[in-house]
Amino acid sequence: xxxxxxxxxxxxxxxxxxxxxxxxxxxxxxxxxxxxxxxxxxxxxxxxxxxxxxxxxxxxxxxxxxxxxxxxxxxxxxxxxxxxxxxxxxxxxxxxxxxxxxxxxxxxx
Numbered sequence: 712x713x714x715x716x717x718x719x720x721x722x723x724x725x726x727x728x729x730x731x732x733x734x735x736x737x738x739x740x741x742x743x744x745x746x747x748x749x750x751x752x753x754x755x756x757x758x759x760x761x762x763x764x765x766x767x768x769x770x771x772x773x774x775x776x777x778x779x780x781x782x783x784x785x786x787x788x789x790x791x792x793x794x795x796x797x798x799x800x801x802x803x804x805x806x807x808x809x810x811x812x813x814x815x816x817x818x819x820x
Contacts, residue, residue, distance in 0.1 A: 715753050716820045730797060739797055745790040756813040763810045
């Protein structure tokens, strides 16, 4: 089990798949594919860019060759919506036609 501290304001528990606001105690549970995406971002946040191909391979494995960009775009949209509603609206940004980038100001420990 790993608990990630995000910006000293939120925690993510990879065993329970819950994101928690430390100040308010509010918790949300995120859907499975979005969780896999978030975990990959947390583990690779130090990378300059997380390429679409990397994310697609991580999320869909062997089936990734049959997955369109629209599928990944939908997962990222829903994850961004979840994070925004929970106070982490600037967690990651899209690098057009390339991938995503975790905001350099986000501190993950």
